[in-house]
Every structure is written in C-alpha cells, then in structure tokens.
Amino acid sequence: MTSPVPVWDPAQYLRHAGHRARPFTDLLARVPDPPSRAPRIADLGCGPGNVTAVLAERWPTARIIGYDNSPQMLADARAHAGPGLDFAHADVRTWTPTEPYDLIISNATLQWVPGHADRFADWIDGLTPGGTLAFQVPGNFDSPSHRLMRALAHRHGLTDALRHDGAVLTPEAYLDRLTALGCTTDAWETTYIHLLPGEDPVLDWVKGTGLRPVLTALADDPEAREAFLDDYRTALRGAYPKGPHGTPFPFRRIFAVARKEA
Known part of the structure; x- marks a missing residue:
C-alpha cells in the first residue's frame, strides 16, 4: 500500500512545541546576521508558523515568507502573519x-x-553574496521508535507508507556537499534527552510527525488504525520504559549552516 500525502494535525504537532522548537533555537544561534539591513528570508516547511515567528523577533526589519504544502499547517501559521511576515503554499x-x-x-x-x-545548488544560487542556507533534520531513523514503526508497518501491509533510513544524510555528508558548492559550512549533531510526561508519550510524540503517513493511510479504516496503534503502543512501552519522573526519549538531530562566499 502506498501512502497518500500525509495529512497534518497542527494541534497534535504543537503538543510538544517546546521540545520541537529547541533544535531550531540551537540552529538559529549559529546563523550569522544577514548582510542586508532588511533581509529577505525564506522558511521552508514552516508548519504552524510558531518558529517562523521567532525569525521575525530576531530580525524585525526582515521580509519573511514561510512556505508549506499543508493546508492545515498554513491555516494555523497565518495567525502569526504581520508586517514583514507572511505565509504561502509551496x-x-x-x-x-x-x-x-x-x-x-x-x-x-x-x-x-x-x-x-x-x-x-539551486537554493545556494538563490542566496545573496554572504547569504546563508541553514537547516536541521531528525537523525533518529535507526532509533527504536522508527525501527518498530517500520517493522509494524510491514506486518500491517503498510511497507511503502514510511520513509526509509536513508531519508537524511550524515553530518559529514552534508558538510562535504555544501563545502563542494563553495560554502563555509558548519555541520554537527546533537542528541537531546527529552523527558516526556503522561501515558504513552512517545506514541503521542510520533503521532505529530513520523507516524502521520500511517495515520493518513489508515484514516478510512478505523479498525485497522486502532489495531496498528495497539501493537505500536505495546512495543513502545517496552522500548521506552517510564521512569519515576517521566519517560526519557533520546532524539538525535543533525544541523548544517552553510554561508555563501561574500
């Protein structure tokens, strides 16, 4: 079964907004100030717009556009729109x-x-001299949460619904690719240990992101959806046991900041 384009749920995504925004804050800390006093900024995959608004706070004279292909996410994002900050489908x-x-x-x-x-290459060509390409991606595709998800997807006939473990490159590969394009590049990785509250918090986390293709594929079959979630819930409880203060959830992230030659 091939999954349709995932349907996003902004409310579910934002349930862990603090933890999800932290890597963006750490990425932004390494981004140099743009060369222009009124910089033009594009946020690719802006989601519900909460971190795009952080860009406007850091550079209040900037002209910022957040791009996303999810109508659900853009509907929430537009609540953050204001002078110099807008959102568009892309x-x-x-x-x-x-x-x-x-x-x-x-x-x-x-x-x-x-x-x-x-x-x-196309994106760097679109930068002004001295401009920056910066991004962060999850590097957790070999973690228990994703290994179990893929195994259960195969068992439930959803093999093609999920991304494979080559969805992102290593920090070294990003460094090589971006440096070869003439950029001064900083690439690194960080593993955050999130302490998640509540019952089945890892399941709640992935419902907002990595599990969206499965939930979309099973949207018209509630019985199959609940069967998958029951199996996955049980597996996650074994992989991420609850501690006295919550459930520790290691999450690796990969970062790159590439500055074009001035």
Whole structure:
C-alpha cells in the first residue's frame, strides 16, 4: 500500500512545541546576521508558523515568507502573519528562489524531501553574496521508535507508507556537499534527552510527525488504525520504559549552516 500525502494535525504537532522548537533555537544561534539591513528570508516547511515567528523577533526589519504544502499547517501559521511576515503554499521538493534571499532556513522538513541534497545548488544560487542556507533534520531513523514503526508497518501491509533510513544524510555528508558548492559550512549533531510526561508519550510524540503517513493511510479504516496503534503502543512501552519522573526519549538531530562566499 502506498501512502497518500500525509495529512497534518497542527494541534497534535504543537503538543510538544517546546521540545520541537529547541533544535531550531540551537540552529538559529549559529546563523550569522544577514548582510542586508532588511533581509529577505525564506522558511521552508514552516508548519504552524510558531518558529517562523521567532525569525521575525530576531530580525524585525526582515521580509519573511514561510512556505508549506499543508493546508492545515498554513491555516494555523497565518495567525502569526504581520508586517514583514507572511505565509504561502509551496512544495519544498520543487521550490526554487525567484528572487535573492539573505537566508533560506528549514526546520525538521527536509527529511520529507527525497533527494533534498540535490536541491542545495539551486537554493545556494538563490542566496545573496554572504547569504546563508541553514537547516536541521531528525537523525533518529535507526532509533527504536522508527525501527518498530517500520517493522509494524510491514506486518500491517503498510511497507511503502514510511520513509526509509536513508531519508537524511550524515553530518559529514552534508558538510562535504555544501563545502563542494563553495560554502563555509558548519555541520554537527546533537542528541537531546527529552523527558516526556503522561501515558504513552512517545506514541503521542510520533503521532505529530513520523507516524502521520500511517495515520493518513489508515484514516478510512478505523479498525485497522486502532489495531496498528495497539501493537505500536505495546512495543513502545517496552522500548521506552517510564521512569519515576517521566519517560526519557533520546532524539538525535543533525544541523548544517552553510554561508555563501561574500
């Protein structure tokens, strides 16, 4: 079974907004100030717009556009729109700059774009001299949460619904690709240990992101959906036991900041 385009649920995604926004904050801390006093910024895969708004706070004179292909996410994102900050529909798989940008940034989106590293040349060509391409992606495709998800998807006849473990590159590979394009590049990885509250918090987490293709594929079959979730819930409880203060959830992230030659 091939999954349709995932249907996103902004409310579910934002249930862990604090943990999800932290890698973006850490990425932004390494992004140099754009060369222009009124920089042009593109946020690729802006989601519900909460982190795009952070860009407007850091650079209040910027002209920022958040792009996403999810109507559900864009509906929430537009609540953040204001002077210099807007949102528009676009597919990151085919998006190409139509005017020079001082910063192109992406937060936890490129893992959904097969072959995204092949787009780097077009995006860097669209940067102003001294401009920056910056992104972070999850690097947890070999973690228990995703290994179990793939195994159960295969067992439930949903093999083609999920991304494979080659959805992102290593930090070394990103460094090589971006440096070869003439950029001064900083690439690194971090594993966050999130302490998640509540019952079955890891399941609640992945319902907002990695599990969306499965939930979309099973949307018209509630019985099959609940059977999958029951199996997955049981497996996650074994892989991520609850501790006295919550459930520790290791989450690896990969970062890259590439600055075009001035």
